[in-house]
Amino acid sequence: MDPMKQERLQEAGVDVDEALERFMQNEALLMRFLGRLPADPTFGQLCAAMEAGDAQAAFTAAHTLKGLAGNLSLHRLHQAVSRQVELLRSGDAAAAAELMPEIRAAWQAAADAVT
């Protein structure tokens, strides 16, 4: 991979080596899915559900986002959203909401890094 691009991704919290391992060094495939990140609706759905106070929809969106972040090795995002999933699972909506700025920052950084 282009070292510049790799560095940019690393700085945005993406563990590129781990992601490439998961994609069996199929860089094109990894880049294809990373490239779709900015257009992915999941983060928007999470924001909308949190604002509407819909705990069930929030959980579903957070769960999906966690899976996405895990698969693409978006570490910063994955860590934050994993904590949120557990808080939502235990019904602590207030604590889950407090994580939103951190999640937003991590998501935005990753989305920016891939474009």
Place this chain on the structure above:
Amino acid sequence: MKPAHKAMGGLQVELGDNRVLPLGEDREQLLVVDDSELNRALLANIFEGEYGILEAGDGREGLEIIRREGERLSAVLLDVVMPELDGIQVLRRLREAGLTQRLPVFLITAETSGAVIREAYELGVMDVISKPVVPYVVQRRVNSVIELFRARRRLGAEVERQRDELLRQARQLVELSVGMVEALSAAIEFRSDESGQHVRRIHDITVHVLRRTPLGAGLTEEEIGLIGMAAITHDVGKIAIPDAILNKPGRLTAEEFEIMKTHTVQGARLLSQIPQMREHAAYRYAHDIALHHHERWDGRGYPQGLRGEEISIWSQVVALADVYDALVSKRCYKAAVGFDEALDMIRTGQCGTFNPRLLEHFWRVEPEIRRLYLPERT
């Protein structure tokens, strides 16, 4: 939920109707069922070098592909949280259709809940693999289970082949031993100048009476078969009787008759001295019949003078069959008599007294027994 269940009911029947599916090593397809395109792409990327990959975006589509491809699939990789049908519901359907036995299913899940994993194992998944997946771990775990199922199928086919072979050999052995017993008995019959047909007919009459009349009540078809085989050796003791007595034309003296009578005891002893015979399922019948086929209902038979129900039903049937066949056949000491005359002689007690119930049932099937002689008489 309701319509989904209804649709599933129909699918289940189709899954369960045992369509003939190609077996063997050509089932090199892997089905990935996951609503996330990224997850499907990751798993497809891992396995597409070794397998053809089929993908389904939800549980219902997954089940449709399983129904269509059946055992052409090598394995199913199944997500848990999906729209339409979730992974656990898919598993339940597969289990109800008995497919989890033949088709290895893997749960690929981010779900860490112990209850879900436990339920999945109880429903028959071969392994639970956590997301995000680690390629070489998934590869190793999936491939080793697929290999296990392949080996199991090969082994199953081999066991089936061997079982067929064993059954064939067992049948051959039974035929061979019946053949040996018949040959031995026929040899003895020939020595007393009787036709070798006698033992065959005693067998046929005995089996016919037990099978077609209430006299055989309580006996299984297998037991009747053994009794028929045992009837063949009823006169095996004649091998110990001197030719001069065995083949004497005309009446025996009292002393000669005493010797002749010992063929019963001699036959039973002979049978008991052959270890292979003792262990044979027919032995208890063969021994009883050889010893008691000259006993009579009124206690005036030999060698033990048993009376009435003391004589087993099979020995009673063989005794009557023996007398009937002797009467209607030519022997060294007598000419053949007609069938009706033979029945008269039996009825009037000229060949000893028989159980009235035995005679009643024998009379009823005698026209059929008479037909056994037709090929010879015409």
